[in-house]
Amino acid sequence: MRDIFAKKKKYVQVPSKQLRRDVPDGVMTKCPKCKAIASTKEVNKNHHVCLRCNYHFPMNAYERIEFLLDKETFIEYDKDIISTNPLSFPEYEEKIKGDMEKTKLNEAVITGEGKLQNYEIVVAVMDSRFRMGSMGSVVGEKIARAVRKAEEKRVPFIIFTASGGARMQEGVLSLMQMAKTSAALKRFSESGGLFISVMTNPTTGGVSASFASLGDYNFAEPGALIGFAGRRIIEQTIGEKLPEDFQTAEFLLECGQLDAVLHRENMKDTLQKIVSMH
Secondary structure, three states, X not given: OHHHHHOOOOOOOOOHHHOOOOOOOOOEEEOOOOOOEEEXXXXXXXXXXXXXXXXXXXXXXXXXXXXXXXXXXXXXXXXXXXXXXXXXXXXXXXXXXXXXXXXXXXXOEEEEEEEEOOEEEEEEEEOOOOHHHOEOHHHHHHHHHHHHHHHHHOOOEEEEEEEOOEOHHHHHHHHHHHHHHHHHHHHHHHOOOOEEEEEEEEEEHHHHOOHHHOOOEEEEOOOOEEEOOXXXXXXXXXXXXXXXXXXXXXXXXXXXXXXXXOOHHHHHHHXXXXXXXX
């Protein structure tokens, strides 16, 4: 009997990569805020918003355009403009190519025209997957061209921002885009054009300090991080502790920097009503 119980049972060692997965990748989505797990299909059906806590998941540029515009009305502008390496920054071209392959985009913003519930508009949508939505020369040029197109067509211009700020690999050339886009919007405003800015998570740096904040209406999605410098830098500079909700959309609304914080469920109807009034 001792010999029987002394024998060690043999188990087959299966490599972890070969273990059967009960749930395939992408079928379920975990909310980073409340940690709730839900069907990805249901989350997407709910406009990429958590079913429990209303956390707004990021949307890529084409998802945003599909959500906003009437079906099959979008015509893209300047699709073939791509970034060069004006300052010969090391490995910059390789990183651009890598992002192009990963995102299937040529730059961090998509511009074009379409219809919002039958109203013609020109739209620009930034995509944070591409160089964290940073603003380089091409991003600034595409936005400025889109604004001029809206001026020519005499239709509203709507932009959805998502950016880490100016693109460091292009140095002062990226900072010049702040002036270029702001000047284009100034001309557009003087011609009577309507500009609506919708800030999504995150909208920071030179983007928040230029065109993102110049709308006739400035909106944001719930919980969006919006600001110029980071919390730690500001606290070190002013020597004070900042509020916990500092640089959130709700904090900026309370301080008067935003006109409204719009839930994604109400976004399309609200924009349509404003466009129709103008």
